[in-house]
Amino acid sequence: MRIDFNLLWVEDHQDNVQAYRKKIENLMRREGFRLQVVFVNSVAEATKILSEDIYGDHIDMILMDYDLGAGPKGDEGLRQVKNIFPFKEVVFYSSQADNLADMVANKKIQGVYIAPRDELFPDTVVGVFEELVKKVVDIDHSRGIVMGATSDIDHLVNGCLVSTYDDCSGDTQGQVLQAAFKRLIQIKERFDKNFEEIQGIKHVSDLFGKHAVYTSVDRLNLLRKALKFQGNLSEENDPEIQRYVNEIIPLRNDLAHVRVKTEGFSRKLFDRKGKEFTSDAMKNLRLELLEFQNFFETLFDKVKQKAS
Numbered sequence: 001m002r003i004d005f006n007l008l009w010v011e012d013h014q015d016n017v018q019a020y021r022k023k024i025e026n027l028m029r030r031e032g033f034r035l036q037v038v039f040v041n042s043v044a045e046a047t048k049i050l051s052e053d054i055y056g057d058h059i060d061m062i063l064m065d066y067d068l069g070a071g072p073k074g075d076e077g078l079r080q081v082k083n084i085f086p087f088k089e090v091v092f093y094s095s096q097a098d099n100l101a102d103m104v105a106n107k108k109i110q111g112v113y114i115a116p117r118d119e120l121f122p123d124t125v126v127g128v129f130e131e132l133v134k135k136v137v138d139i140d141h142s143r144g145i146v147m148g149a150t151s152d153i154d155h156l157v158n159g160c161l162v163s164t165y166d167d168c169s170g171d172t173q174g175q176v177l178q179a180a181f182k183r184l185i186q187i188k189e190r191f192d193k194n195f196e197e198i199q200g201i202k203h204v205s206d207l208f209g210k211h212a213v214y215t216s217v218d219r220l221n222l223l224r225k226a227l228k229f230q231g232n233l234s235e236e237n238d239p240e241i242q243r244y245v246n247e248i249i250p251l252r253n254d255l256a257h258v259r260v261k262t263e264g265f266s267r268k269l270f271d272r273k274g275k276e277f278t279s280d281a282m283k284n285l286r287l288e289l290l291e292f293q294n295f296f297e298t299l300f301d302k303v304k305q306k307a308s
Helices: 014-030 043-052 074-084 100-106 121-133 139-167 170-199 216-230 237-255 279-307
Strands: 004-010 034-040 061-065 089-094 112-116 259-263 266-270
Touching (some): 004 014, 004 043, 014 034, 014 279, 034 043, 043 074, 061 074, 061 121, 074 100, 089 100, 089 121, 112 121, 139 216, 170 216, 237 279
Parallel strands (some): 004 034, 004 061, 061 089
Antiparallel strands (some): 259 266
């Protein structure tokens, strides 16, 4: 599960479709997904990406223009694409030809959406996108998206922490390690206390919630301290890191321990306190995760650049 939506766009006049790309990007972002576009100029480039890249099947949708200049036309591109990935969703469009459906029928190609390249084009693309993600954005699958996105952010935090530490002076590195050791002592004390409590449990449910480990929250707080020791904990990034710790991590943890209630074909998720995770709440969470991913990616680039 991922929060990105990957689009392969086959168009030889890419400047002419940038406004459409922006509109599609905005419409998808409202649903809590980040549009990632790879443009290619020809059928040959498209089939090379699809056939040679082991991650070609991570492309979610293909947009194929009809008129691609001197090379093969888009209808031939459809045939080649479908030979590689028969079930890949494709939108076939043109600002000139008005017989696209006949072209597709003549080549006996199935699973292709037809669209004119005008103001309705972005709506057609987003309509296909919505059909594709209906199963993904249902409440149960949204759980996987959130867990995957927060895992990606964990890796960014680790990268920020390493780059910040490597850029510190010897004395400051010592401060960072002392902060980690201090926290580890607290963890040991908490573990010892939990161990004593566990020895006296009367029911297996008493074991729940004994997470005596150095958590992602611990690493985030250590990153804040490392940036502070280094003098780079700005008024801009500190509140965002704290907000992620206080608002997103608890939701992520709740999603890791949800209770699923099935009624017929309906599936509902409830947190440990019995509060339901609604579709709207999951959509808002995806939108927040997009913002936090951008924030941590930017922070990672800054600290990595400074350390290099």
